[in-house]
Amino acid sequence: MSLLVVGSVALDTLETPFDKMDDALGGSATYISITSSYFTSSVYMVGVVGEDFDKAHIDLLKSKKVDLEGLQIIEGGKTFRWGGKYLDDFNQRETLFTHLNVFEHFDPVIPESKRNADFVILGNIHPGLQMNVLNQINNPKMIVCDTMNLWINIALEELKEVIKRVDVLIINDEEAKMLTGDNNLIRAADQIMEMGPKYLIIKKGEHGAMMFHEDKVFSAPAFPVKNLYDPTGAGDTFAAGFTAWLDKTNDLGFDNMKKAVVYGSVMASFTVEKFSTKRIENLSNKEIEERYNKFVELSRF
Amino acid sequence: MSLLVVGSVALDTLETPFDKMDDALGGSATYISITSSYFTSSVYMVGVVGEDFDKAHIDLLKSKKVDLEGLQIIEGGKTFRWGGKYLDDFNQRETLFTHLNVFEHFDPVIPESKRNADFVILGNIHPGLQMNVLNQINNPKMIVCDTMNLWINIALEELKEVIKRVDVLIINDEEAKMLTGDNNLIRAADQIMEMGPKYLIIKKGEHGAMMFHEDKVFSAPAFPVKNLYDPTGAGDTFAAGFTAWLDKTNDLGFDNMKKAVVYGSVMASFTVEKFSTKRIENLSNKEIEERYNKFVELSRF
Numbered sequence: 001m002s003l004l005v006v007g008s009v010a011l012d013t014l015e016t017p018f019d020k021m022d023d024a025l026g027g028s029a030t031y032i033s034i035t036s037s038y039f040t041s042s043v044y045m046v047g048v049v050g051e052d053f054d055k056a057h058i059d060l061l062k063s064k065k066v067d068l069e070g071l072q073i074i075e076g077g078k079t080f081r082w083g084g085k086y087l088d089d090f091n092q093r094e095t096l097f098t099h100l101n102v103f104e105h106f107d108p109v110i111p112e113s114k115r116n117a118d119f120v121i122l123g124n125i126h127p128g129l130q131m132n133v134l135n136q137i138n139n140p141k142m143i144v145c146d147t148m149n150l151w152i153n154i155a156l157e158e159l160k161e162v163i164k165r166v167d168v169l170i171i172n173d174e175e176a177k178m179l180t181g182d183n184n185l186i187r188a189a190d191q192i193m194e195m196g197p198k199y200l201i202i203k204k205g206e207h208g209a210m211m212f213h214e215d216k217v218f219s220a221p222a223f224p225v226k227n228l229y230d231p232t233g234a235g236d237t238f239a240a241g242f243t244a245w246l247d248k249t250n251d252l253g254f255d256n257m258k259k260a261v262v263y264g265s266v267m268a269s270f271t272v273e274k275f276s277t278k279r280i281e282n283l284s285n286k287e288i289e290e291r292y293n294k295f296v297e298l299s300r301f
Numbered sequence: 302m303s304l305l306v307v308g309s310v311a312l313d314t315l316e317t318p319f320d321k322m323d324d325a326l327g328g329s330a331t332y333i334s335i336t337s338s339y340f341t342s343s344v345y346m347v348g349v350v351g352e353d354f355d356k357a358h359i360d361l362l363k364s365k366k367v368d369l370e371g372l373q374i375i376e377g378g379k380t381f382r383w384g385g386k387y388l389d390d391f392n393q394r395e396t397l398f399t400h401l402n403v404f405e406h407f408d409p410v411i412p413e414s415k416r417n418a419d420f421v422i423l424g425n426i427h428p429g430l431q432m433n434v435l436n437q438i439n440n441p442k443m444i445v446c447d448t449m450n451l452w453i454n455i456a457l458e459e460l461k462e463v464i465k466r467v468d469v470l471i472i473n474d475e476e477a478k479m480l481t482g483d484n485n486l487i488r489a490a491d492q493i494m495e496m497g498p499k500y501l502i503i504k505k506g507e508h509g510a511m512m513f514h515e516d517k518v519f520s521a522p523a524f525p526v527k528n529l530y531d532p533t534g535a536g537d538t539f540a541a542g543f544t545a546w547l548d549k550t551n552d553l554g555f556d557n558m559k560k561a562v563v564y565g566s567v568m569a570s571f572t573v574e575k576f577s578t579k580r581i582e583n584l585s586n587k588e589i590e591e592r593y594n595k596f597v598e599l600s601r602f
Contacts, residue, residue, distance in 0.1 A: 026585035089484045183390040184523040187509065206486065207508035208520070219509070219522035219599050255397040298520050298601050301559035 001247045004140070005032045006108050006133045009047040009071070009238070012094065013083035013155075014275060016230055024276035025057050028081065028123030031236035034280050035267050036121075037064035038288060039244035045116040046133075048106045051076035060281060065119020069111045077102035077212035088173050089247045112134040119247045121239055122166065124148050127158040133149035134165050142169040142252065143199075146235060146241045150176050163198035170239050172203045173239065185210070186217075201261065203238060211261050221299045223269035223291070230275045234268040237280060241267030266291045302548045303417075305441070306333045306364045307409050307434045308424020310348040310372070311528045314384035314397065314577060315532055325329070325577035326358050327383065329424030331449065331478060332537035335581050336436035336568050337422075338365035339589060345415040347371035347434075349407045351378035353503035359424045361582060370412045378403035391529050411437040422540055423467065428459040435466055444551065445469040445544045446498075453479050465497035471540050486511070487518075502562065504539060512562050519559045524570035524592070529578045535569040537599050538581060542568030567592045 007029030014021045030049040036043045051073065060258050061068060080103035085098035108129055112281045116138050122130040122145040130145065137143075145166040152175060163169055169192065173185055180188040185202060189212045192200050200212040208222040242264035249256055266288060273279045308330030315322050317574040331347040337344045345368045352374065361368060381404035384397035409430055417439050423431040423446040431446065440442075452460050453476060464470055464472040470493065474486055481489040486503060490513045493501050509523040541563035550557055567589060574580045 091484065097318070105469070132401065142584065167395070184527065184529075186527045190527070204508065207520075210525075216524050217599055219525075220602070221509075221522075221600075224493070224511075224518050224520075225456075226485065226487045230487075250499035262602055296602075298518055299522075301519070301556070301563055301597075301600075 001040055001118045001250055002044065002114075002118055003036050003040050003119045003121065003244055003247045004044045004110065004114055004117035004261070005029050005036065005123060005240075006046040006119050006130070006231075007032060007125055008080055008103060008120075008244050009049050010051070010082050010103075011053075012232060012276065013081070014230060014232060016136070017086065017089070018229065019275065022079075022140070022253050025060070025227055026232060027080065027235045028125070031233035031277060031280070032060060032121055032123055032240040033066045034064055034277055035237045035240035035271075036247075037066055038263070038267075038283060038285065039248040039263075041065055043067060044117055045071045046108050046110060046114075048072040048074060048080075048102050050074050050079040050102045050236060050296045053079045063215075067114070070109065070114060072106075074102040075285050081267065083146040084232065086231065087193065090231055107115075108133050109207065116143075117201070118250075119243050122146065122242050123236060125263075127151050127162045131163045133280040134162065142243070142246060144170065144239055144268065146170050146239045147175070149178060158173040159173060160195060163192075166197055168199040168201065169197040170201045170203065170217070170235070170242070172205070172235065176202050183295070199257070201242070201264075203235060209238070209261055209265060211257065213254060213257070216254055218254075219263045220265055223265065223294065223295065223298070225272060228272050231272050233242065233271050235248075238264040241265070244261035262292060266295060302341055302551055303343050303345065303415075303467075304337050304420045304422065304545055304548045305345045305347065305415055305418035305428045306330050306334060306337065306422050306424060306541075307347040307411075307431070307437065308422070308426055309381055309404060310350050310354070311353075311381045311383050311404075311412045313533060313577065314382070314529060314535060316397070318387065319530065320388070320576065322576050323381075327362070327577060328381065329426070329537045331362075332534035332572070332581070333422055333541040335365055335540045335544035335578055336541035336572075337548075338367055338567075339584060339586065340542075340549040340564075342366055344368060344545075345371055345412075346382065347379075347409050347411060347415075348405050349373040349375060349404045350382040354380045354390055368415070370585065371410070373407075373410070373412045375403040379505060381584055382504060385533065387438065387532065390547065391532055394469060401486060409434050409494040419443075419551075420544050422544050423447065423463070424540070428452050428456050428463045430572065431463045432459065435540050443468045443544070443547060445471065445538050446541055446553055447471050448476070450479060456545060461496060464493075467498055469500040471497040471502045471504065471543070473506070473536065473538070477503050500558065501569050502543070502565075504536060510539070510562055510566060512558065514555060514558070517555055519555075519562060521559070521566055521598065524596065524599070526570065526573060532573050534572050534578065538572040539565040539569040542566070563593060563596050567596060
């Protein structure tokens with residue numbers, strides 16, 4: 001099976017109450033590709049970087065067997081940079097700067113040989129670009145779409161066109177409320193389902209995640225985290241753990257999709273334990289299985 | 302087995318975005334006693350009312366086989382009245398008035414024959430009164446204690462003395478943060494456990510509930526409620542469902558306590574579907590089991 005990932009590749013400047021880091025590896029496509037590599041060996045990454053993108057990052061992705069045919073490297077260009085600061089015990093995030101650089105004119109081109117990928121993740125990028133991707137791919141088994149508050153604010157109509165065409169929409173609770181204007185999450189979910197996706201996953205941070213499909217609801221717990229280190233990329237790794245588990249198992253029954261939600265939560269729970277992609281660079285399958293079993297213990301009655 | 306309940310008995314004036322009701326049956330002891338009656342036939346209620354307390358309410362409690370030996374009826378007195386208004390889609394509650402009336406001089410006296418009850422629920426009343434109860438009872442299998450933000454604000458030291466002596470403390474997430482000054486719920490739980498209780502349950506409303514015991518954590522989902530009708534009494538019915546399940550089954554193993562948390566959630570999910578005690582006055586065991594099974598479906602993977 002195979003998994004196509006389209007998203008941003010970034011160098012992040014991160015400030016948390018504990019530490020600070022410049023030019024850390026980041027971006028939705030990066031987090032998603034690395035995470036997915038633990039489940040499936042055919043990960044196709046599509047994104048753009050500048051000439052300044054450290055070869056060590058390329059080597060890391062290659063060591064994870066991520067296929068980089070679709071990664072554009074712009075000669076003389078600079079990689080997208082984002083600076084963010086977490087405040088108030090991580091309950092607030094402030095954007096310090098956004099330098100789009102080569103990302104400003106990013107036009108995702110899916111290599112011919114990757115257009116038949118079985119699973120597709122549209123990472124968090126402008127819905128217009130997500131639509132370009134949808135127009136290039138051939139009937140995947142499942143399209144999973146992530147987004148953010150920014151696009152709900154400035155590109156709502158385009159986002160709605162994308163939502164119509166995807167199988168799974170993954171958003172957080174605040175975004176679900178923004179998208180519908182309804183403060184009751186269950187009613188908001190109903191309204192979003194009417195926009196077209198077959199499945200809706202609402203992430204609730206420390207309160208876990210919920211998946212909606214037809215008249216079914218699944219509620220997954222969050223892993224109890226005492227010392228959050230850096231929440232950057234948690235949403236991306238969630239989407240990746242979820243989708244890559246389905247790619248690995250090739251079973252789209254609701255019971256297996258519940259497991260996929262838990263694998264998404266498992267991978268996100270690792271990501272936040274260290275800065276940037278540090279924690280997910282060297283996981284073992286044993287660690288992943290052990291964490292999955294902790295989720296079982298946490299919620300089984 | 303037997304269950305002693307001490308708490309308030311009130312006549313509530315309730316305003317929600319949907320409806321308004323005067324002199325509705327309320328109070329922690331009331332909600333707890335009615336709820337417990339579905340699990341155990343020996344419910345001993347201790348509280349106080351005035352002469353104005355409607356005989357229909359007494360008849361309701363009697364029809365549920367609630368033992369009222371400990372219910373003081375003060376001649377010429379008026380029953381405790383509380384008025385509350387829910388705003389902003391139930392995210393905020395405003396107290397309109399509090400007329401303590403006979404509750405002002407309430408001194409809970411546990412009838413001699415009820416001092417050996419197997420389980421004790423200290424409903425949400427002043428910690429000084431809860432302590433009086435603790436000083437009258439003989440070695441129950443389990444003491445469960447509820448409280449509220451008001452007592453954390455005005456009677457913290459007395460509350461801490463009570464917490465030291467109870468087996469299970471049940472509070473909500475805001476109260477856990479208030480009690481510890483820590484915004485991370487998992488760290489807050491650690492700190493509260495150091496205050497003395499063997500078990501801590503933190504209720505998170507629409508996000509479910511968590512139980513902590515030694516190094517174990519259990520996370521229960523919330524029932525997806527689209528149309529909340531009246532959240533009054535949800536916390537009381539949670540405590541009752543939890544404790545009465547343990548009283549019924551007489552099994553204090555952690556696995557059975559997880560089930561108890563779910564029965565607490567089940568009963569709370571009924572309470573909020575109608576005004577006052579209306580929804581829990583006429584439940585069937587079949588309805589309760591069906592709702593429990595929905596919780597299994599909701600969270601099992």
